[in-house]
Amino acid sequence: MNSPLDLADAHPGPAFTVTLDGRAIEALPGQTVAAALWTAGVTSWRTTRGAGRPRGIFCGIGVCYDCLVTVNNRPNQRACLVPAHPGDAIRTQEGTGHDD
Amino acid sequence: MSKRLTCDVVIVGAGMVGAACALYAARAGLDVVIVDRGPVSGGTTGAGEGNLLVSDKEPGPELDLALLSGRLWAQLAEELGGLGELGEVIEYEAKGGLVVASTPDGLAALERFADEQRAAGVVAGPVQDGALYDLEPHLAPGLPGGVYYPQDCQVMPALAAAHLVRVSGARLLTGCTVTDVLLKTDGTVQGIRTDRGDILAPTVVNAAGTWGGEVAALAGVTLPVLPRRGFVLVTEPLPRLVRHKVYAADYVADVASDSAALQTSPVVEGTAAGPVLIGASRERVGFDREFSLPVVRALAVGATQLFPFLSDVHAMRSYLGFRPYMPDHLPAIGPDPRVPGLVHACGHEGAGIGLATGTGHLIAQLLSDKTPDLDPAPFRPDRFPEFPEEEDT
Numbered sequence: 053m054n055s056p057l058d059l060a061d062a063h064p065g066p067a068f069t070v071t072l073d074g075r076a077i078e079a080l081p082g083q084t085v086a087a088a089l090w091t092a093g094v095t096s097w098r099t100t101r102g103a104g105r106p107r108g109i110f111c112g113i114g115v116c117y118d119c120l121v122t123v124n125n126r127p128n129q130r131a132c133l134v135p136a137h138p139g140d141a142i143r144t145q146e147g148t149g150h151d152d
Numbered sequence: 153m154s155k156r157l158t159c160d161v162v163i164v165g166a167g168m169v170g171a172a173c174a175l176y177a178a179r180a181g182l183d184v185v186i187v188d189r190g191p192v193s194g195g196t197t198g199a200g201e202g203n204l205l206v207s208d209k210e211p212g213p214e215l216d217l218a219l220l221s222g223r224l225w226a227q228l229a230e231e232l233g234g235l236g237e238l239g240e241v242i243e244y245e246a247k248g249g250l251v252v253a254s255t256p257d258g259l260a261a262l263e264r265f266a267d268e269q270r271a272a273g274v275v276a277g278p279v280q281d282g283a284l285y286d287l288e289p290h291l292a293p294g295l296p297g298g299v300y301y302p303q304d305c306q307v308m309p310a311l312a313a314a315h316l317v318r319v320s321g322a323r324l325l326t327g328c329t330v331t332d333v334l335l336k337t338d339g340t341v342q343g344i345r346t347d348r349g350d351i352l353a354p355t356v357v358n359a360a361g362t363w364g365g366e367v368a369a370l371a372g373v374t375l376p377v378l379p380r381r382g383f384v385l386v387t388e389p390l391p392r393l394v395r396h397k398v399y400a401a402d403y404v405a406d407v408a409s410d411s412a413a414l415q416t417s418p419v420v421e422g423t424a425a426g427p428v429l430i431g432a433s434r435e436r437v438g439f440d441r442e443f444s445l446p447v448v449r450a451l452a453v454g455a456t457q458l459f460p461f462l463s464d465v466h467a468m469r470s471y472l473g474f475r476p477y478m479p480d481h482l483p484a485i486g487p488d489p490r491v492p493g494l495v496h497a498c499g500h501e502g503a504g505i506g507l508a509t510g511t512g513h514l515i516a517q518l519l520s521d522k523t524p525d526l527d528p529a530p531f532r533p534d535r536f537p538e539f540p541e542e543e544d545t
Contacts, residue, residue, distance in 0.1 A: 101425075101426055117468060127388070128389070128466055128468075129466075147391075148388070148389045148391050149388070149389075150391055
């Protein structure tokens with residue numbers, strides 16, 4: 053009885069599927085892309101422009117721009133703010149997320 | 153906490169100009185202390201784009217100072233500052249500036265302006281037709297041409313100020329607010345009073361930028377520095393799609409204008425870190441820090457007209473700052489004859505990063521009784537009437 057859903061007494065609708073680099077993962081209505089990725093055990097989805105270091109959630113509230121990710125071919129979205137929608141194609145990104 | 157420090161020169165303001173004054177004064181053999189009520193680069197320095205420009209300046213004392221400053225920046229960039237080449241750590245880029253005309257008439261006016269600048273020592277190359285797109289392949293199609301200024305450069309301003317302070321070896325007191333300028337009975341400067349104690353020095357340099365008028369007032373003199381607000385829009389990081397500092401010819405007229413009303417003209421440039429910076433707005437609204445959607449929207453419209461690809465790029469954030477505006481658009485540099493020992497180095501409006509090195513160099517020459525490389529007379533701090541008439545608003 054200690055899952056996040058229990059603690060928040062949340063009763064979300066049925067789960068749907070999104071993809072991360074083509075692999076199907078489950079997401080719940082209301083989850084952000086970051087929450088869905090974390091739930092799937094993914095904590096890093098981008099590498100930095102200079103040294104190629106791994107990045108995922110840092111602030112979690114839209115301020116730090118560390119969690120950038122490509123969603124439906126649009127690079128540099130903040131995973132912590134973008135809601136997940138059924139069928140979203142999420143892709144890990146390198147560098148600027150644009151073709152350098 | 154109270155302490156009493158003694159030094160040769162105390163500099164008020166740890167922005168770009170204060171840092172450059174500290175560097176050149178220390179190199180002239182003076183013992184320097186810098187104080188700032190906030191952090192290093194906490195004011196206008198941290199809110200700009202880091203431009204070192206000659207292209208936007210008409211012939212005259214400001215252009216002469218910009219040319220001198222440009223040479224000094226290039227020298228500093230080649231120095232080894234303890235962490236590798238200084239130019240690399242402060243992101244110095246001799247990227248060049250490209251001023252773009254939107255009409256044939258505008259191009260003719262721009263070329264006349266460039267002719268005058270060439271006579272004053274500026275390198276300015278005409279750019280016509282296809283050559284424009286060789287320089288900037290992503291510019292909007294159909295533009296008649298422009299002028300290319302290879303002497304225009306850029307630094308990352310917050311880093312530049314911090315590293316110049318570091319390299320200077322000056323003692324730095326941040327979070328230290330100046331509450332008074334101490335005068336001897338004969339009216340000459342004795343030092344400053346701060347919330348952390350007195351600092352005694354025969355020379356006080358007012359490098360407080362947009363707040364320079366307040367420091368002058370502590371010494372009992374007026375200096376008419378006013379805030380001129382500007383916004384910068386920051387895009388997501390991109391590969392190098394904008395190679396130079398690119399701006400529309402209208403920008404020059406906006407910079408030189410005396411109007412308090414909002415003016416925007418597109419200024420677009422890439423940065424070493426990847427984001428594209430989009431300016432430039434000017435308005436005199438006091439120290440109002442409120443975000444303004446109309447201003448930022450106007451910036452975005454102007455930038456996408458110049459570079460259509462930007463319409464598909466995310467703007468991540470915006471920031472704003474307050475340029476230290478002087479009524480005649482010239483900084484105050486040099487000793488204040490009204491208070492012996494008080495020296496001003498402020499009021500550089502939107503050009504303070506670029507003009508900082510020349511300013512620091514002149515201040516150091518004046519403090520060590522050397523003949524300055526430039527005539528400082530046009531920058532005299534007491535050139536304004538003591539009680540200016542109220543402006544029309």
